[in-house]
Amino acid sequence: MRLILLSGGSGKRLWPLSNGSRTKQFLKVLKNEQGERESMVQRIWRQLASVGMMDHAYIATCSAQVDLIRNHLGGGVPIIVEPERRDTFAAIALASVYLYSEVGVPPDETVCVLPVDPFVETTFFEKVKGLEAALERTGAQLALIGSKPTYPSEKYGYILPDYEALSGHPEAFLIKGFVEKPPEKEAERLMGAGALWNCGVFGFKLGFLLNLLKERGYPDEYKELTARYSSLPKRSFDYEVVEKAGLMVSVVYENDWKDLGTWNTLTEEMEAPVLGKGIIDEDCLNTHVVNELDIPVAVLGLSNIVVACSSDGILVSDKAASQRIKDLLHTVEHSPMYGETRWGQYTILDFSRLEDGRETLVKKVEIQAGKNLDYGFHKSRNKCWIIQSGQGRAVLDGRIQEVKNGDCLLIPERTKHAVLAVSHLVLIEVQTGKDLMKEDSVLNLSDWIEIGKLGQSD
Amino acid sequence: MRLILLSGGSGKRLWPLSNGSRTKQFLKVLKNEQGERESMVQRIWRQLASVGMMDHAYIATCSAQVDLIRNHLGGGVPIIVEPERRDTFAAIALASVYLYSEVGVPPDETVCVLPVDPFVETTFFEKVKGLEAALERTGAQLALIGSKPTYPSEKYGYILPDYEALSGHPEAFLIKGFVEKPPEKEAERLMGAGALWNCGVFGFKLGFLLNLLKERGYPDEYKELTARYSSLPKRSFDYEVVEKAGLMVSVVYENDWKDLGTWNTLTEEMEAPVLGKGIIDEDCLNTHVVNELDIPVAVLGLSNIVVACSSDGILVSDKAASQRIKDLLHTVEHSPMYGETRWGQYTILDFSRLEDGRETLVKKVEIQAGKNLDYGFHKSRNKCWIIQSGQGRAVLDGRIQEVKNGDCLLIPERTKHAVLAVSHLVLIEVQTGKDLMKEDSVLNLSDWIEIGKLGQSD
Numbered sequence: 061m062r063l064i065l066l067s068g069g070s071g072k073r074l075w076p077l078s079n080g081s082r083t084k085q086f087l088k089v090l091k092n093e094q095g096e097r098e099s100m101v102q103r104i105w106r107q108l109a110s111v112g113m114m115d116h117a118y119i120a121t122c123s124a125q126v127d128l129i130r131n132h133l134g135g136g137v138p139i140i141v142e143p144e145r146r147d148t149f150a151a152i153a154l155a156s157v158y159l160y161s162e163v164g165v166p167p168d169e170t171v172c173v174l175p176v177d178p179f180v181e182t183t184f185f186e187k188v189k190g191l192e193a194a195l196e197r198t199g200a201q202l203a204l205i206g207s208k209p210t211y212p213s214e215k216y217g218y219i220l221p222d223y224e225a226l227s228g229h230p231e232a233f234l235i236k237g238f239v240e241k242p243p244e245k246e247a248e249r250l251m252g253a254g255a256l257w258n259c260g261v262f263g264f265k266l267g268f269l270l271n272l273l274k275e276r277g278y279p280d281e282y283k284e285l286t287a288r289y290s291s292l293p294k295r296s297f298d299y300e301v302v303e304k305a306g307l308m309v310s311v312v313y314e315n316d317w318k319d320l321g322t323w324n325t326l327t328e329e330m331e332a333p334v335l336g337k338g339i340i341d342e343d344c345l346n347t348h349v350v351n352e353l354d355i356p357v358a359v360l361g362l363s364n365i366v367v368a369c370s371s372d373g374i375l376v377s378d379k380a381a382s383q384r385i386k387d388l389l390h391t392v393e394h395s396p397m398y399g400e401t402r403w404g405q406y407t408i409l410d411f412s413r414l415e416d417g418r419e420t421l422v423k424k425v426e427i428q429a430g431k432n433l434d435y436g437f438h439k440s441r442n443k444c445w446i447i448q449s450g451q452g453r454a455v456l457d458g459r460i461q462e463v464k465n466g467d468c469l470l471i472p473e474r475t476k477h478a479v480l481a482v483s484h485l486v487l488i489e490v491q492t493g494k495d496l497m498k499e500d501s502v503l504n505l506s507d508w509i510e511i512g513k514l515g516q517s518d
Numbered sequence: 519m520r521l522i523l524l525s526g527g528s529g530k531r532l533w534p535l536s537n538g539s540r541t542k543q544f545l546k547v548l549k550n551e552q553g554e555r556e557s558m559v560q561r562i563w564r565q566l567a568s569v570g571m572m573d574h575a576y577i578a579t580c581s582a583q584v585d586l587i588r589n590h591l592g593g594g595v596p597i598i599v600e601p602e603r604r605d606t607f608a609a610i611a612l613a614s615v616y617l618y619s620e621v622g623v624p625p626d627e628t629v630c631v632l633p634v635d636p637f638v639e640t641t642f643f644e645k646v647k648g649l650e651a652a653l654e655r656t657g658a659q660l661a662l663i664g665s666k667p668t669y670p671s672e673k674y675g676y677i678l679p680d681y682e683a684l685s686g687h688p689e690a691f692l693i694k695g696f697v698e699k700p701p702e703k704e705a706e707r708l709m710g711a712g713a714l715w716n717c718g719v720f721g722f723k724l725g726f727l728l729n730l731l732k733e734r735g736y737p738d739e740y741k742e743l744t745a746r747y748s749s750l751p752k753r754s755f756d757y758e759v760v761e762k763a764g765l766m767v768s769v770v771y772e773n774d775w776k777d778l779g780t781w782n783t784l785t786e787e788m789e790a791p792v793l794g795k796g797i798i799d800e801d802c803l804n805t806h807v808v809n810e811l812d813i814p815v816a817v818l819g820l821s822n823i824v825v826a827c828s829s830d831g832i833l834v835s836d837k838a839a840s841q842r843i844k845d846l847l848h849t850v851e852h853s854p855m856y857g858e859t860r861w862g863q864y865t866i867l868d869f870s871r872l873e874d875g876r877e878t879l880v881k882k883v884e885i886q887a888g889k890n891l892d893y894g895f896h897k898s899r900n901k902c903w904i905i906q907s908g909q910g911r912a913v914l915d916g917r918i919q920e921v922k923n924g925d926c927l928l929i930p931e932r933t934k935h936a937v938l939a940v941s942h943l944v945l946i947e948v949q950t951g952k953d954l955m956k957e958d959s960v961l962n963l964s965d966w967i968e969i970g971k972l973g974q975s976d
Contacts, residue, residue: 075816341846343839354868355855357832358533358846361839362823367832374815374827376834381801381819388799388816397813409867410812410882410946412906418923420906422880422946424868444904444926446948448870448878465876466950468902468928488868488880490904490946492924 061192062165062266063113064140064155066148067101067121067129067176072386073321076373077350079396084321085177086128086400089350091331100177100320105133111185119176120155127402131428143289149300150292152262153278154285156269161282167267170195173297174261179318179329184259187313191263194232200309202302203263204235206256207317212247215383216319217258217298219310220250235308238298256310259317262297272301323348323366323375323382338367346379352398371397371407403431404481409488411497421496423489427452427481435478436501441493443471450485454478519650520623520724521571522598522613524606525559525579525587525634530844531779534831535808537854542779543635544586544858547808549789558635558778563591569643577634578613585860589886601747607758608750610720611736612743614727619740625725628653631755632719637776637787642717645771649721652690656767660760661721662693664714664768665775670705673841674777675716678708679768690767696760714768717775720755730759781806781824781833781840796825804837810856829855829865861889862939867946869955879954881947885910885939893936894959899951901929908943912936 069083078084088097092106108114119129120140129139140155152173159165170192178184184205191203206219217240221233238258239250270280278292279285285292293300302308320326327348333340336351338358345363352370359367366382368375375385397408410422427433427450435455445454445468452463456477463469463479471477473493479485527541536542546555550564566572577587578598587597598613610631617623628650636642642663649661664677675698679691696716697708728738736750737743743750751758760766778784785806791798794809796816803821810828817825824840826833833843855866868880885891885908893913903912903926910921914935921927921937929935931951937943 339846355831358843359834360842360846361836365820367834369832373813374832376817376825378819384818385816388797388818409880414907414923422867442924444902446902446950449872465872466900470926488948492904
């Protein structure tokens, strides 16, 4: 069995902590058994490892998330990169063809697709394993996981199982239909009739999907499909495959399954009411603070609220209303002030633009030990680096120098520059010039060896 | 008649906008008739000017507030500086002696003392003027202003007037007692009995206070009293004078009188619900955002709350609970991140300390046109200035250079430096060294002429 984990998301519902570059699965608001903070993607990867499934898992995502995934899971994690965002059908098709033509997975092997961010007990993955037996015993084209609803949610999709149709298979039930996000009354009726929450997990034989692509005239070779990626329909797997499939069965998962996609559901899983600097007065019940800023938050006399702060903004919301942030954001002018990258992370401390267009940008840049900024130059901006902590090896137009706390480097425009973090390196970068929020780096790929040598020179 | 305006305060109840250096009277959250933002101290000064009393007003304050007062009211405002904070009796005694021995005010002139931050109609100052007549007609030692209560407040002091005792003086009533901060029931009873809120305004003949000081063995000469200031009792004027005085009368003020000392009362006087970057969803009623940060605040599903943000911290509070912030603050670790000075203002963008004590401090510094930083050097810190906007004239060890957007100046330790803002100048300052939160400047007063010349050299 192979697993495909889909990592996507727009990053709006958990604003201001999530943004275009850091979607919800990368927020480190959970805790592992050792009490260390972990993200949803780290949690699922840890869970897969604990049930021996990690070695058969692949992550399908877009190029914007590749650095983040490697930061969270390490450099060795296998990633299948979508050439562009084209919804789940295209992503699953590309990943399937990759498994077949690049990894050599045979057509009769089971493939299970799951979101990268469900909040579940580890027993959930035993159910994922069980999809293989369900497919083989029932001969179904697709096997899904349905979770026993705990309340009549209006936000989930429902699977309607026929508990009688397949009496010979006690753990897998025929699916007779689906209902998407019903109103509460209808959801109550569905619950009473034994309907299940659709967990978004799809099990199938690799050959099933390869045949489906073949019928539609798509290649089963990875590079060829990559080249034709933009011709794949931009639609969901549910629309393109599930709704048109033949026999489908569902396995039932009876423990906690949650989509931590809103502040309301996410804070329920937080161990402590305050993450970061903050204090909540005793008279506040069920109130949470998630604060990534370096200044304290004080909450007084307010229950059932969430306060979330990042360098992108500050959300203060009644928990039940927090899902509406997505709509409100259209009216908030904001650009992301925090980003995670291949080499670490940065926070924008200050940005100003004069009437004549000249700008100043102050960034705090953190580079992980052993990583380096790309070697290149800017066409029209000057930079100043002041080293805050850590040891580094900087190169300016080929000249290498060791840098440490207190050192100040001036980098005029068109000066090639990079820095390697010998230990975890933090620096303040002040840029001056025009269009500083846009990338104007010219990377010197021919000089890669030069910067590559930095890490090995002692 | 002379007015003494007392400017004090600890800056805790309006955290995070107020702090030790910027107390509530300096918060620019009100608006004047032209729609410009103004502070409480600017409002009262404008009101005094409108009734022709400004030229007879003096501000008594401590040295920490002198720069702020000059920034808000201009350089010409007469300030009487307390050598140290010693409560209101000492402050009023020093100001009175200053009026007598430095200004030459005769003992039979009326002096009125009032707080610098009451929120009142301009008619209030007509009542202040009326204190002179009240003193003269009744022969009272002290004349106070009592405001008609609008609700049974537990937070104010009450004046108990005898409306019958002085029937010949229709506008001034004998005071038969005081009640400080009564519980609500008692306050209701007092209201019913015609008690008035004590506005903290005291009118007296200058000679009355000079005699009182003389009886206690204190001098009536300003420099002498300044030298003996620390021997004055550290008690309130109420305790030392009002409670021991003979005949006292009260004038009644019938319009709005408010102490904008809590977020609850302050936001009532704000014209718009949002000051700064922010959005309040339609379902929020009577909710206010005061945001000095450069990132947006979004509020959803919460009524009757205040969200106040500054570089010192973020307050999220039910309005009725907001006065309790003073108590909660004891448990919040914070140091002021924003300050106003003689030359302008600064905000701390980032501060970090390594294990070995080495620190980095990033500040955004704004210098008003025509003002300059003091010329001096640091014993053990390096600085880097990057000019963000405006025109300046910098001097490093005597060398003068013009600076503008994008310029970067390196200032090693022991380098004498200053900058004059030719136009409003904003710069990013990055300091590296130890104990950066403490002042280690060595000012070169003998070089004052040098920096003084900067402003005149073209």
